[in-house]
Amino acid sequence: MNEISLDFLTILLPSYVYFYMAITLYVRNRKSPHNRVASLLMLSLLSYFMGEYIKSTLYSTYEVPIVLYWNAPMLLLTISLLIHLCLLISGTLSNLANWLIPAVYGLPFTLYATLLVSYDDRSLYNPEVNGGESPLHPLILVLAISFVGGYILSSVLILTVGWRRSHNPRQRKVLQLLLLSLLTMFGWFVLVTVLLQNGITTSPESMALYFSGCLLWVLALRIIVNKYDFLPDYRQLFHTLFESGPNAIILLDKLGTVKQMNPRAALLFGSGDEAADPAGALCFDDGTTLREHMQDRKSGTRPQADGELHVGMPGSGRTEFLFHADVLPGVDEELLVLHLTDVTRLKEAERRLAESEQRYRQLAHHDTLTGLYNRMAINEQADGLMKRRRRFALVLIDLDNFKWVNDTFGHVAGDQFLVHISSCLRSASGPNDMLGRLGGDEFVILIPDPVRAEELLGDISARLGPLGQQPFQIGQERIPVSYSAGVSEFPSDGLSLTELLRSADEAMYRVKRNGKNGISVYAS
Template sequence: MNEISLDFLTILLPSYMFFYMAISMYARNKQNLVNRVASLLMLSLLFYFLGEYIKTALFPKYESLIVLFWNAPMLLLTISNLVHLSVLVAGKTSSTIRQFVLWIYVTPLLSLALMLLIFGPQHLYQPRVDGPSPLSPLMLGLAVFFVGSYILLSVGILLIAWLTTQLVKRKKMLIRLLAGLLSLFAWILIVTFLLSLAVITSSVSIALYFSGTLLWVVSLRRLITKYDFLPSYRDLFHTLFQSAPTAIFLLDLAGIVKEMNPRAKGLFSLQTDDLERVDVISSLSFYDDTSFKDCWNELQMKETNNRQWEMKLNIQDQAQLDMIVSMENIEGAEEGLVILNLTDITSLKATERRLVESERKYRHLAYHDPLTSLLNRAAVQENANLKIAAGEPFALILIDLDNFKTVNDTHGHLIGDDYLKHIAALLELHARPGDLAGRIGGDEFVLLMPFDSAQMQVYEEANSRLFPLSVNPFRIHQKLIPVSFSAGVSLYADHASDLTGLLQKADEAMYEVKRSGKNAIAVAGHRVSKTK
């Protein structure tokens, strides 16, 4: 096997492993800085060993230039990536640390550039066919210093992280990283020592450097696969889970609680981790009183991104709470798991109910007479205009109480108000479907009555509604005050085609009753008829 084939098998071919690991690392989570730095570390190693192959097998006459202007920067970039990666794994992200990392990258590259400017390539590297290292003692010392110190710096950073963390899994991951780095550092020292003593040749040292580095990268890749290389983010997620202001439950597909955060435990007043006492899906129900548990299996299978509902939470010996409940299946779990998130909106719902009730009251006040609760003038006008716009036939009955001033003067205004309430109650009690009763003045009332019959029957319909007024006197202090009224009736669209005309015709008929002795009903255009 010739030297080119040996270099291909020992350097070039295994370099594809670096390329594969760099790409897979980046693709795993390209948004994460840890993955990007780890990918860059593997790429810099790849380019370093590719440079070794190129200067040995393809362009040996440019060996010194390739080593000084390509291999050396790639080696320095690799160890800078190593320190940066250690900082990220340790979870250090302050602005001071970021400035420190910047100088970690700049210092070795700047030192190499200054050395090239001062001494020149020909004094720093002397190609040899075999034997001791072709690097000058100054260049070799620079490489050993930065490689050794940066590896030790990475070890120190990881060691501090290992000593300060309380998580068992994180400690295990950090100790494996430390063991790998220390092994790599020891391997580099041994190979460099053997090279300086001329025990091994330069080509053999490159193969040994490569094999040791390759084994370290493979172990690093295994750690990334096993621990996802994001321990600080796991810590952050755990912190967010514990401190979340909403109640979070982790359930299996049967609805059994597997885990819950402190806010969820507070909802059920749990003092310990006794999860068996919690049956959250049985405690939830929709506002139509359908149990969440009855719909559990169906809702799990529902393929929609908007699995969120407003529900009631009923816990024994506690007041009912209003909740927004969201449900999300965990994809890729070994067992089926569901996240249930409960957000307490009890105060918001109470405010909403108060606003709805206030709006209802305001609308009632806007359209109803405050004394009798009948429709006021504005509401009567609006309803009448709607009927006219729809072409719906109806009768308008205008009612004016006789002798109301006498009731006020004799018994006082408070009794007079009760008298008006008595009239309003009788109108509502004896109204029929479709009738609308309203008060439009002091002692004036209006009744809108659906009517689509001949004019000759309108009096009978009006009398059937108003006759109860005459036979139900108002009782005050064991005294009966009879009810007397004068009423005028107009028809849409026989007597007028608008509300103003209808009121005018009904008013004319009503005053005809007044002139004829009161306590009767008159239809516009007809003679006065006594109630019976």
């Protein structure tokens, strides 16, 4: 074999392999520390082999500085990265390794830097030495053999500890293969060294054998990576995410049959023979089931991707979900991935909040005793009518005998009397009338679009006539209802509620002065 063929097989070909390995490992997952360290390991091997090629082929006159200041540091960096990678792969990287890794990198470089400072370059490496002897100074040779052999054995020890501690069968298999490859490479290096020391092989031949063994180890490492995908294990990662997901995830075929459920979904629907049918149990608000919607897809209907579903589970009441559905691509059959987020508590909180808001609005706009509009609500209703320039009549009612009922029968009876009056007003009012209590024994009615002014008194009298015909019963006592009412109109009798109340109050007191128990329309 000529020199060019030897250089290609031992230097150039491994360099191409290391470059390819470095790029693919880094691109595969640059965020993974495993991949970053493995990529740097390949780059350091690439740099070492390229230095050998440059030294022996291109710039032989610079052989000494290339060996001392490029090849040797790259070799030390390679074995240090090997230790680092084994710590990561074996899972033994702990607080102890946090200070161990800097020592792994620092110790060989410190000793080598000491040799460079202490000795002349020519004494450390003499390329003119031949006859089977090493051109390296004995101290550098001892340093190289000690650290290369020691670090390879340390890597074997680290992988062995990780293999003994691991309970994952897949990881144990990976560590076994890595151990076997490292032991094989170490044994090969020992054999080549023995052959060199006994003069069976020359120094160039031994270097070719060293490089060939290293190349075979890298190729074996690549096969392990491809076969077991441990840098990183995406399938294991996604399986872990699927199993530990906080939401229910269900995998269904196009007929709605469950193919797989995560533990959260199994907790909701059960598992085994007693499991509920999710596609049949999950319902939309219109009462249709998820399976019915999936069957509609056969006719070309576009599947609903997001929405709300609910299910009634025995013993747990109604459970409500937000769902998101995705068609799973790249599989032999059409599969649907259903993500369910339990929003039962959120929905219950929303309902309670809506009820609380409704109660608040009821308290803020209605009289607590009678349930009629209070003064603030009457103001809002009147403002709304006035903003729309809508004609309306205001009827102000004052009870003539309320004080006597309170004084004679007590305040409880007085409250009951007011409730009786409000019930009578509801019965007598029209569908669009707005009833309110201003306070005490004063009531008000807003009548949108009333009859003409000359007919207004008759219309109000017809509305309030039944009020005087329904006496209040307390015990054996029947108390007749007597009231005085004043009527004003918008906009003829006022342009604000205050003006309309003042006009109606003036008309009402006209009735009071004329003997009470009557109705009067304000005359501007």
